[in-house]
Amino acid sequence: MSIRLHQLTLGYGSRLLLDHITAELPDGQLTALLGRNGTGKSTLLRAIAGLGPIRSGEIRLCDQELTGLTAQQRARTISFVTTDKVRIANLTCEEVVALGRAPYTDWIGRLNDEDRRIVRRALQLTGMESFGHKTMDTLSDGECQRIMIARALAQDTPIVLLDEPTAFLDLPNRYELGTLLRRLAHHEGKCIVFSTHDLDVALSLCDSVALIDPPTLHHLPTEAMVHSGHIERLFTGDGLHFDPDSRSVRAAKE
């Protein structure tokens, strides 16, 4: 298992977000993390990435306890695409992707031939080869997101986390990005987890879906999730309901 959460409890301040959740995410799979705003999607991703505090329980990455890893070991195990915007003038896409090699490079960050090859391949895999020399401030949201994913690929980690990668993207871009993540999970054998509000992208492209139903987490294969009734519960009382057969959200019949 790439990611193993055991009796994990998360929260901040006096708020309890997730209470003793247990889940296992294997490699070679794309998993969507669903849940309403403020239910702890980002908090969970950050905790797995080693950025946030854990109240109790355990996170194991590739059979190693997260807290036992050094910063560099962690950086070679897990990469994270955050919601932070990177729009820096004078910084080329290739330089950003090359920064992903940081856990492997020397004190000043020199790239060797192998690093350069990996950077180029990461750009290829994300379909951004022709953008290598463009600067970050000239890209669209979708292109920017792809470069940040290429950077995560260059980091060469078995686990990749993404925090709302489809936000700010237009409709075709959302599906293209989802397809890209799916391909990377299946062909590169990576364990990819992304949080999203795009129910349709999640249900049509992901192998499994993790749904936060505060304060618990349900993690099921997509097909099982659709018919589990958990998704319907998200909408109760809003005049909307989720229809498992068409896998879409509809207005409740009067």
Next chain:
Amino acid sequence: MKAQEHTLSPSGSPAEGKELHKTTHCKTTYYSSTNHTTNTPPNPEKKIRAPHRSHLYNNRKKRHTLLFVGLSVLLILLFAVDLTIGSADITLRDVWAALTGGECSAIHRQIILHIRLLKALTALLAGAALAASGLQMQTLFRNPLAGPYVLGLSSGASLGVALFLLGAPLLGVAHHSIVQSLGIAGAAWIGSALVLFIVMAVSRRIKDIMVILILGMMLGSGISSVVEMLQYLSDESALKSFVIWTMGSLGEVTSEQMQLLVPTILAGLLLSIASIKPLNLLLLGEHYARTMGLNILRARRLIFVSTILLAGTCTAFCGPIGFIGLAVPHLARMLFASADHRTLMPASMLIGALLLVGCDLLTKSFAFPINTVTALLGIPVVIVVVLRNRNFF
């Protein structure tokens, strides 16, 4: 954990270059430090050639080399001119003789070696130091308008020096020159460290860059008022030595002080070179930097110590000098069109040294205080930066 290897074809891309790297899953052998852990593809016959560098890349590299050579030559020229110009009329031949230990009058030798060379060296080191600390502050705070002067570090150093110079006579250590220069430096380090500590602590909680700038300015103004109050309370001779210090001058540095200034500035510059990789990672923000393996505490400590050594020492011995730290990193960005600190750091040091040696030349010719010249040089740069409103972070 099963090791999987896939050769993958990215959305119909041609077959070459597919097997570039294999992801061996959950490989838990970690390598201790800096060596590369890339796996060689098991099927070497499909190995693709290393990507060739494009024209654009080569042009950029050529441009950088040209700029570095040009700026270095200019610096050497200005440094040389700086040695030959001064109130005393000394011929070029005598300047050369004094420097190389040849035949020339003792007075001329004294002027060249103990006044002009000292001053030019101070300008060179202070310029490089202020620019390097400015670049560090701008990236650390992700704020294009940050710099040691703007963030109040120079004011903090002033307060330290004021407390020392105005208070030392009471302790009876004032006129011992080595104690005095150590005391001034130490007081400046403590003062600027205190201000930087406060600014960094607040910036951890509040991400708004304007808040940090305003906080720095307010701290600076508050400290200046305290310093002025101190002046009213102190005796005449202590006041005199402090007022001379506040005027900010490259020429007040004595050769004893140089023995302290040169090693500390060099140490600070070395630390700032060591901070190049952390700074590059911090370009993408703290979260990204941490997930790419940056030990954020260690990086902050490194940048903190380096900046205190650079900005604190400069302020201790040359007085508060504005705008170099703020404007020079932007000049480097404009000239080199780069955001990579491997280019920006040496470029900033070079341009900073160049500008301050140039300022020294101007102040010598017209007897202006150094701060007036640095302000006039720096303000247009800041205005351009503000008006362009580009994203540097």
